[in-house]
Amino acid sequence: MSNHGYGPRELDLDAPSAARAYDYFLGGAHNFEPDRRFADEVRAMVPWVANVAKLNRSFLQRVVRFYLDRGITQFIDLGSGIPTVGNVHEVAQARDPEAAVVYVDFEPVAWHSAQTLLADNPRATIIQADVRDPAAILGHPDTRRLIDFSRPVGLLVVGVLLFVGPEDRPAELVAAYRRELPPGSYLALSHLTDEDADPALRADVERLIALYWSANEHVHSRTREEFASWFEGTELVSPGVTFLPDWRPDSAEERDDVARPLGYGGVGRV
Template structure:
């Protein structure tokens, strides 16, 4: 991946040189694990799609509520796919407040996200991160660290929160979910959230269209899907009430979120295995 040459030959682009979706997400959440290129890209996104930070916060809030719901159901081990940059309110931080020995495996392929999480979890015996591409379910599930941390004979809380929007149709997200689900014990729970615009007004739909174009300049593409496209992803499982709904409507705990205009830009839901 070279952008030019000097007298020493081609220069490889560093991770700091190109904006990255995970690090931009961290910036939108107010984190500090991002580089100048990420911040410049994020600010560009804000000028064309100012609702992005609100959607990001709604998605993060959905994650927190899901983790608490999992704990309420007696699930104390978690597999978080595409976990991204460590920021406040990570899965293990939420879980350990209730269950100190809860087990968490994060998965991310982005080198900076992996490095930050690895450093953060270095002295935590109950949480780890696997450096892998979530599209390779076998590599994730059979990784020695995954196998050492999680007991697949017991229910697991699988989290695919805000990550499938980066999975192209040709990577078959429905089949990808199924490959994970078939390895989970009955009683496991699967959470999915995803950006959408099929219930948004014209102004917000235009923002999403511009967002897709902006991400094409970064190292990721964003795939916007409709409710009808995503609902079959839960086939073979039982959706937990209230179903696959707008993010603030899933087990709400903050009435203010339900009044945010950007609430129409994403769906979330949890389904039970077996």
């Protein structure tokens, strides 16, 4: 438990969890009836919600490959959720079995599930901690065991800051992590947005946010200007801040997705 009052959540399988609903949207198996019921309710009102989850996961995978191409072999994934199919350690260790991955999530089922999934993987671990507490995460014994801070690190803050409210100052939070990264490290961010969506999609986003708030999962949409400001102190990698499927796409197919204007992504070099 951190001294900031940001501690791991208690395990509550009767209440839906955003991490487990995300796993369900991605086709994972680490979710429970309340999560599936909530996710199905959301999908009934906001049909594209699983599309956003998949675009976000696809962005994450492209970023990991981009990091590997630049010689990055150690990764910290904040708000990772449950590391199911196609997550960071699978992508990274397929190319470099010695790649080191530290996942961070405070949702107890994500933590327990990941511990089981990673039990036989000495180069990957999960820490149960709150992303709003950089000191606890970066100073954690498991982080220090796997991550060598004398070498560049690939930090992933993908699909988690939408759960961080303005009162927790996300710009300052990102800066706190960035300051601890060695030169040559990279920072990847993604976030929900609706500023370029048509009126129907924007109304859907408002419904989505209301549904998550009703489940005590506080979700926020942000503008390109605010999102881009979080890269201060880094050199933005081409093509800069884009919609998720536009960031170094593998194929053109995702760029036709109905959810294309609903997420921003970008990578900055420290």
